Amino acid sequence: MKIGPISISPRTIRNLRKEFRSSGLARIGVVLVVLVLLAAVFAPLIAPHNPRTQTLDQAQLPPLGFTDTEQQTRSEMVNGSIETVTENVTVNATTTYPLGTNSLGQDMLSRAIYGARTSLLVGFFGTVLAALLGVTVGLTAGYYRGRVDDLLMRTADVSLAFPSLVLAIALIGLFSRFQADVAYRITDPLVSTGFAGWFRELVGLPTPMPETVVLPTVVILVVGFVNWVWFARIARGEALSIREEEYVKAARALGGSDARIVFRHVLPNAITPILVLATIQVAAIILLESALSFLGFSGTTLSWGFDIAQGRDYLSSSWWIATVPGLAIVLSVIGINLVGDWLRDALDPGIEGEGGL
Amino acid sequence: MGYGRFLLKRGVQGVGVVWGVVTVVFVLRFITPGSPIDTVAPLDASQETRQRIAEELGLDQPLYVQYLDYLAELLQGNMGYSYISSIPASVQVFQKLPATLELAVAASLVAVALSIPLGVISATRRHEPADYAATSFSLLGISTPNFWLGIMLVLVFAVELNVFPTSGRAYGFGQTLAAITGPEPFFTVATAWLASLFLPAITLGTYFTALITRLVRSGMLDELSQGYVRATRAKGLPETLVRYKHVLRNTLVPVVTVLGLQLGTLIGGAVITEAVFAWPGLGTEIIRAINARDWPILQGSLIVIGCGFVLLNIAVDALYAYLDPRVVAE
């Protein structure tokens, strides 16, 4: 048993390697996650268009390989009454917009690339927040037991008794009262330094990219608050078992402070299951964010979830508007879940099915 | 611990949870922007009209008075009246509950019926095509947003193929039972009932099918490598008996626990599924209540869900003890 600050033992690395070599799925997962990460980080370099630029006369173009022939009905107001005219319209895909355009003529590919930023930002920071909250509560409850444990865990019960989605919607209302803007804008370093412009000029994509990145702070806070329970349960379990170990008892006997014992001895031992849970939670939180957007509660306008919500209205006429971001979500979540499986199989932290939408 | 004491303790905890839910909703109510008056009153209502409506709804009272009043009423079994329709919240919530229960039960049935065999096959035929198929399915299942799945199912099976209704709930379970003796032809009613339930149940059930398949698979792999399995095999017990009597039974213990905790997820999924299928259940009601700030309805719905959570977890504990006698020994 290893005591001391967090470090990865050679055995763990061996296990990870072994599992990675033997499992094709793990490799697929890593590839998918790396692709999504690259897209998110280098979005201003690789997106063919500015994801916010509208070309209203190029709206609803199908993806490459599809031709859309449809009857379109238009209306005309004649002397206060409306007459409708139906005409045949053929819409051809163009290489300018390889995955088609949405109802405002925005490029679906560029939006999918930029959408990765929002989803990953929410997924990552939301999970970090949930983990910080949950682990603190869980370790405290498990280490002190008794009344503290009872109080904290009953709070967790109340939290579990709330459907997470409903809690999230209610919390979004709460936060938007304190912060008028539910999203916070930060400057995109790749664009503001001029690197993106230089690079795009070089590869022949001179379109200027958005100068800011929207950080959906409220959604991050909300998913963090909603999903802490799962971390709390894991951390508590670990703390409960570890506090009875001889070396913890010994450290206490030597007069170590509680905080020191928790951080030096209990936490490092709980870190493996927490990491594995965190991986799964990133996936769950990305799904939760998309669900919030779907129901119209997210507040951001550049995310996969938002695009699905908009595209849902066009499913019968332009199926790709909802399908492209939908597939983006499915692929990234599959990637993250595969990585989670790989970590779990290799590290065997003994957790199953915690978390969820 | 005696059975009575166990129940008593759980009952007290349950009351605590419901009290917690009520309190949380009141806190939310205090801090959420938007007042129910804004949805009851028209946009151009004068301040006097707003004041009159506030008085009628009791919203002019300080919040702590409203809170204590509500708790007092709740103790007498009164959950208040909808701000929007003036109908008692209990009536409105319990009218919607059967539709959601039906959906949740159907989805759970789908999930259990599919996932346990899938998980078992997957674990016992590891690295065979069946395993890969089941693993891929479950991976897709937990990675697909269910609203997206629902929309795709509607497009394919309702709009294009026209085999299932697009949305809505044709008949309830109760109406279907009544048709056995009633004037309506039972077969027609039952078919319509099942047809309208089918796509929503699949939509809601897929995530859980996938989740349980994964749990059963990995749990079973774990158990199969345990010492006692080798021991029972060595004793010469037939393999199927080993698998199903002992291994599966022990595998289901953590599965049942997780499912008990996932009620919130199930309800959350139901909210979205109901939105996609215009299913007239509690989920639709909750979204409507949130949008309209119809707090008594939201409170009533959440209390009902909270009670469901408590009851379900009591049931889980009981099932737990039945499935894994070791628990009792601890």
Added chain:
Amino acid sequence: MADQNTSRRRFLTATGSAAAAVALAGCAGGDGGDGTETDEPMDTTEGGMETTETAEPTERPEPTTREGYLQRANRLIHDEAPWVFLHRQFSVYGQSDDIEWQPRTDERVAAYAIEPATDSGDDVVMTQSQMDSGLDPQDHRETPTDNIVLQAYEGLLERDAEGAIVETLATDYQRLDETTVQFTVRDNVSFHSGDSLTPEDVAFSINRIVQEDVGIASPQVDQLLGVEGAEVASTDDRTVNVNLSGLNPIVFASFATYCDVMNKSWVESNDGAYINQNMEGTGPFQLSNYEQGVSVEFQRFNDYWDDEAAISTFTINAAGEASTRVNRLVAGESDIAVNVPPQEVSRVENNDGTSITAVPSTRVIFNAMRYDVEPFDSPLFRQAINYAVDLESIIENVLQTFGSATGQPTLEGFFGYNPDLDPYPYDPDMAEQLVEESGYAGAEVELVTPIGRYLRDVEIAQAVAAQVDELSNVSASARQVEFSTLVSQVTTGNIEDKPPWYLLGWGNATFDAIQTIQPLLASDGSLTSYSNDELDRLLDEAQQLPSETN
């Protein structure tokens, strides 16, 4: 008054020409506005829109009629541009070929106007976007509930398909003096329970709305503004007198929109929960089944005072998703789908047995710009925004032509509409120049939009913001909020609580300019984002004059 021999149903069914409607409206009291001539006195040299020179408004003679004042008010608003003028919404319905039916401008669907076209058109189902907020006809004010209660309840007056006023439970109405109007109540009308309609019921119904001690805190009270109470004048003549606090030019238009008549003894012997789950009206249909939040079923009322309804049953259900409503229509589960969005239109048209019908609605969509905050305190800047918006492109591409451009708050066909005003043209160069002149070059603005409240609201806001952002000297973005959040900000009565720039829609069922301009733009309006002494004066003058042209 309307030809007494004409059946009300025939009348509602007929798709009369606009001219006929106006003729009727003229005699009935709520002039629909003829759209060709204007009452506004014009300076002879005035040649159209010199909107950039608002600093020195052209001198125009004082109007003499109420319509003239309202038209002048509209011109002032057009010039000062407190709004980004967007469009008039269309009501678009999908309808089955099994029925014959024409939609109405005021967005209300009366099953009485539906006739079967085939054998399966006798039982009609309508799918709208949401269900009722309770069945009390006086305890609501929004279209989905209107559509449900109006099948079973009736008011004294009503509107035909074009919005002209027609009599229902009143056989006659007139002004006795400045503060009194009189209704004569129709005889031989029975409620669904069999009780006969009495003048007492009518007076009670009016008082239930306007007098809190009689009834409920009704949200309709502001629609009957200035109505102080009603009393039976003569039981023998079946007359009811309504007392007003002062001259109310649109009192009959108000009564044609709200104030359903209820059975006094039924109301008094039941509690609110019961009244919200049952119906006791005089309308052509009676309630046969009510499942709160799910569906309402009506059957024909056989003792109706006029011709019986042409269809036997009418069921209303709801689906929030437009695609779901269309799916139900296309699958034959529904006969009328309300609010079909543009992208679903061709699916309805291309399906055998269904088609699209559309009418201009009474709802105008606009972006309010608060006059008291920078940069919107400059009329030049506000005009610039109007020039920067390519309204035609938005209507063409975002609304797929289902909407018409506006240049004033009042809609065509309404009393007070000014036919001389055209929408602002798209002119980004002019916009940039005006921004420079306003001194707010480099301004950053944010448009707040509700999500999912109005047809394509978020997309419209995004398009507006993107077009304004195209200007070299302004940067703009759009932000979406939940509708109830926006409502809580705009209804506080304080202009400071409102976002500086926000998208809103406004339905005006009285067909009179005042009900749009007064609440939204007058200094003391309950939702106002603007203040202008000259506008207030014009409105005051207008309200001192009757609408009736005789």
